[in-house]
Amino acid sequence: MVDERENISELSNEEVEATQDKEALEETAQEGEPGIDELKAQVEELKDKYLRTLAEMENMKKRQERHYQDILKYGKEGVLRDFLLVYDAVEKSIASAIELYPDDEHFILGLRMTEKLLLETLKKHSVEPIETENVTFDPHFHEAMMQVKRDDLQPGMVADEIEKGFILNNRVLRPAKVTVAD
DSSP states (O other): OHHHHHHHHHHHHHHHHHHHHHHHHHHHHHHTOOOHHHHHHHHHHHHHHHHHHHHHHHHHHHHHHHHHHHHHHHTTHHHHHHHHHHHHHHHHHHHHHHHHOTTOHHHHHHHHHHHHHHHHHHHHTTEEEOOOTTOBOOTTTEEEEEEEOOTTSOTTBEEEEEEOOEEETTEEEEOEEEEEEO
């Protein structure tokens, strides 16, 4: 009998403790613990942040890829500009040779072959000369050095080319310096 009383008192102590724990949990839930709705809202917010971060990372990858492609396309721009100076020197040499040594056909032919080789080499690297013959002046491709009176051309047409211009992959590497008909 004594054992039964002890069991009953133990049960009642356990029940009392369980009731106290339940009350403590309810108080904690009421005081600051988030409910199911709040947890769902937090999950949705975190999911949204995750998706936005994922999208931003994807956009960053695409920007980096475009930047890399631009570097491949236009990274050699500085070196190619330097080669244009060599081309200019060869072109001036041809003009001087024609003026000073008009009878030396082999020398002039050698210079023209060097000019052709330079143009072919530039073309291999996607560099093309800008067209200036029989075209309307375009400030995107031409740099007007002066206006000239020319009866054989309409106003706004390119009259003469002073310095050859070049394009690299559809981007102006150097504008053509020209005179424009007035």
